[in-house]
Amino acid sequence: MTPAALSLWAGFAIGLAFGAAGQVSGFCLNRGLRGLWVTGDGTKIRAFALALAAAIVGTQILDGAGAVDLRQSIYVGTSFSWLLLPVGGALFGYGMIACNGCGARALVLLGQGNLRSFVVLVCLGIAAYVTLTGLLAPLRAQAAGFTGTAIAEGPQSLPYLLARSAGANVTRFVTAIVLAGLLAWFAFAHKPFRDSRKDVAGGTIIGLLIPAGWLATGWIGNDDFDPVPLASLTFIAPIGETIQYAMIATGAKPGFGVAVVSGVFIGSLAAALSTGAWHLEGFPSAGRMARYMGGGALMGVGGALALGCSIGQGLTGLSTLAFGSFLAAGGILLGARLALRGPLALPAL
Amino acid sequence: MTDARIEIPRLSRRHVLQGGTAVLALAALGGRAFAQANNNGWERFEPVRKLIGETKPLTNGLSIELPLVSEDGSSVPLVVRAERPMAEGDYVRSIHLFATRNPSPEIAEFEFTPRAGRAQVETRVRLNESQTVIAVARTNKDAVLVAAREIRITQSGCLARTDTYESANAMQTRVRVAEKAQSGSPVEVLTLINHPMETGLREGADGKLLPQRIIRAFEVTFDGQPVFKATLHRSIAANPYLRFFVVPAASGTLAFTWTEDTGRTAEHKANIAVG
Numbered sequence A: 001m002t003p004a005a006l007s008l009w010a011g012f013a014i015g016l017a018f019g020a021a022g023q024v025s026g027f028c029l030n031r032g033l034r035g036l037w038v039t040g041d042g043t044k045i046r047a048f049a050l051a052l053a054a055a056i057v058g059t060q061i062l063d064g065a066g067a068v069d070l071r072q073s074i075y076v077g078t079s080f081s082w083l084l085l086p087v088g089g090a091l092f093g094y095g096m097i098a099c100n101g102c103g104a105r106a107l108v109l110l111g112q113g114n115l116r117s118f119v120v121l122v123c124l125g126i127a128a129y130v131t132l133t134g135l136l137a138p139l140r141a142q143a144a145g146f147t148g149t150a151i152a153e154g155p156q157s158l159p160y161l162l163a164r165s166a167g168a169n170v171t172r173f174v175t176a177i178v179l180a181g182l183l184a185w186f187a188f189a190h191k192p193f194r195d196s197r198k199d200v201a202g203g204t205i206i207g208l209l210i211p212a213g214w215l216a217t218g219w220i221g222n223d224d225f226d227p228v229p230l231a232s233l234t235f236i237a238p239i240g241e242t243i244q245y246a247m248i249a250t251g252a253k254p255g256f257g258v259a260v261v262s263g264v265f266i267g268s269l270a271a272a273l274s275t276g277a278w279h280l281e282g283f284p285s286a287g288r289m290a291r292y293m294g295g296g297a298l299m300g301v302g303g304a305l306a307l308g309c310s311i312g313q314g315l316t317g318l319s320t321l322a323f324g325s326f327l328a329a330g331g332i333l334l335g336a337r338l339a340l341r342g343p344l345a346l347p348a349l
Numbered sequence B: 001m002t003d004a005r006i007e008i009p010r011l012s013r014r015h016v017l018q019g020g021t022a023v024l025a026l027a028a029l030g031g032r033a034f035a036q037a038n039n040n041g042w043e044r045f046e047p048v049r050k051l052i053g054e055t056k057p058l059t060n061g062l063s064i065e066l067p068l069v070s071e072d073g074s075s076v077p078l079v080v081r082a083e084r085p086m087a088e089g090d091y092v093r094s095i096h097l098f099a100t101r102n103p104s105p106e107i108a109e110f111e112f113t114p115r116a117g118r119a120q121v122e123t124r125v126r127l128n129e130s131q132t133v134i135a136v137a138r139t140n141k142d143a144v145l146v147a148a149r150e151i152r153i154t155q156s157g158c159l160a161r162t163d164t165y166e167s168a169n170a171m172q173t174r175v176r177v178a179e180k181a182q183s184g185s186p187v188e189v190l191t192l193i194n195h196p197m198e199t200g201l202r203e204g205a206d207g208k209l210l211p212q213r214i215i216r217a218f219e220v221t222f223d224g225q226p227v228f229k230a231t232l233h234r235s236i237a238a239n240p241y242l243r244f245f246v247v248p249a250a251s252g253t254l255a256f257t258w259t260e261d262t263g264r265t266a267e268h269k270a271n272i273a274v275g
Helices: A003-025 A029-039 A043-065 A084-098 A103-111 A115-132 A137-147 A158-162 A168-188 A191-195 A197-220 A236-248 A256-275 A286-305 A312-319 A323-340 B013-037 B046-052
Strands: B062-065 B076-082 B092-099 B106-112 B119-125 B131-139 B144-153 B173-177 B187-193 B215-222 B225-232 B241-246 B252-260 B265-274
Touching: A003 A103, A003 A197, A003 A256, A029 A043, A029 A084, A029 A323, A043 A168, A043 A191, A043 A197, A043 A312, A084 A137, A084 A286, A084 A323, A103 A115, A103 A236, A103 A256, A103 A286, A115 A137, A115 A236, A115 A286, A158 A168, A168 A191, A191 A197, A197 A256, A197 A312, A236 A256, A236 A286, A312 A323, B046 B092, B046 B131, B046 B144, B062 B131, B062 B144, B076 B092, B076 B131, B076 B144, B092 B119, B106 B119, B173 B252, B173 B265, B187 B215, B187 B252, B187 B265, B215 B241, B225 B241
Parallel strands: none
Antiparallel strands: B062 B076, B076 B119, B092 B106, B092 B131, B106 B225, B119 B241, B131 B144, B173 B187, B187 B241, B215 B225, B215 B252, B252 B265
C-alpha cells in the first residue's frame, strides 16, 4: 500500500473511533455551552476542555519532536484574516445552536438514525462549497486578501512567537503545559465531571484523535514524492468534499477528510446499533426544518470563512496554538452565546 | 519515518498483459467517447497546429490522465501515456504538453529513446484556470498522435500555499528506483528536485515581481546512453516531479542531471542490478 492509501485508512480508523466515542459519550460543544450558559449542566463543556488539553499536549509534542511540521497546516500560515476568522466563527456558532449540534455532531447523530442531521449536513456541505469554490468564493478570497494580517513576521502561532525570545522547545512546552493544565484543572475541579467516566473517557479519546490525525497525514502520509497535505480532524470542507466525491468520484481521489467523514458515520452507526440506541427520527414541524436548514447553511458559510468548525478550529486549530485559531474559536463562542442568551437568542428546542 | 514506506512492486509481464487487456476492453466499450474527448479543440489551438504542421494526426493511442476537477491549480497531477511500441525501429520520440489557457501554453517537452521502454510520464502541472490540456506525440517515423483533456480548476483558500518558498533546500534531489530489475522489463523511476519554479509573473511581499527561476532541463542516461530528456517550462509545478521508465539491458548506473535556467546543475546517480 502506498503512504497515501495508508494515510486514508488511518483517517478512516480515526473517524470510526471519533464516531463511536462521540455516539457513546455524547461529546458535543453545543450541549456543553447550552449546559454552561442555560441549563446549568457543566459536564459536557468540561469534556470539551479536557479534549482540548489532550489535543494541545499531543500536538505540541509531535511538532516539537519534528514528527510533523505544523507550519504546513492551514492554521499556522504567514498571515491570517482578522475579519473572516472571527466573523465566520460567529456565524458558525450561531448556526450550531440553531440546529442543536455542529457538523461532526450531526454526522454522529445521523449514524444513530437522526434524519434531521441529514438535512443539516446537506445544507452545510453545499453552503461550505458555495463559499469555498462556488458563488461566494471570489468575495471570500478578496475579503481574505484585504484583511490579511500578521502579528510578527514568521509562522503565526504562539510557540513560534515565543520562540523568538527563548529556546523554541522550552517555551513551546511551557505554553502547552500551562494552557493544558488550566483546561484540565477547569475540567477536573468539577465533581460531577470527575464522576462521569463516560465524559472523561470520551473527552480524552477525542482529544488524542487530533494528534493521531496529524500523524496520519504528516507522518504516515509523508511520501517523498507525493506527500499528503498536513491535516487533522475538521468537518466543514470535508463534509462538502464527501458530497462532491460521491457525485464525481470517477477520475478523483478521495482525500483524508472524506475518509474521516465516512469513518465517523460508520463508527457512530456501529456503536448505536450495538448499544440499541439506533432509532429513526424526523422533524416534528416544517418550522423546525427551516430552522435546521438555516443553521446548517450558517455553519457551512461560517465554517468555510473561519477555516474550520468547533472541532476543526476549536480542537485541531487550537492544538497548533495558532493566533487565527484563537480568533476563530472566540468567534464560535460569541456566536453560540448570542444564540443562547440576549436579544438574538433563539427559542429553546 | 522510512518504515511507513513501501517498495514499488516490479512490473511483470502479467501486469502488462492485464493492463493491456483492460485498456483494449475499455477502448472497445468507450471508443466513441474517447474519440470525442480526444477531439476538443486542438485544431483551433495555434501552437499545436504549428507543431503538427501538415501531418494528419491520429487521435487514438495517446491519453492524458487528469482529475475532472482540481481544487488546487498550483499542483495538478498529470499522466501522459502513448500506447505505442518502444522498439529500436519504431518508438515514440517526443511528447509535447500544452495548457491552452495558461499565460504561456508550453508545459513541457519529453524526449524518449527505446531504452525508456514506455512512452509514459507522470508529473505535476500548474493550471491557471479551467481549460483544455493538449498532448502531441511524435514517433521516430513522424507519425503524430494528439490527445486533449478538459479540466476544471476551482479556487480554494483552504489550500492556498504560503507565498514564501524555503530556498534553504533548493536543488536537493530525490530519486526512487528499484535496485533490482529483470532484463528487458521496464523499471519505474521517480525523481524530484526541490525548486520554487518561480514563474517570473508573481509579486513578492514587497509588491515587486519575483525574477523567473526555473529548472529548464532534465536528462537521464543509463551507462552513458540517453534514456529520457525533459524540457520544462513555468507551467510545471514547484518541486518538479517526474515519473518515467527505463529498460535496463544489463546492470548499470542511471545518471540524472537537472539544469536551472541560471546554468546551475544538480546531479544524482542510482544503480540498477539486473538479474
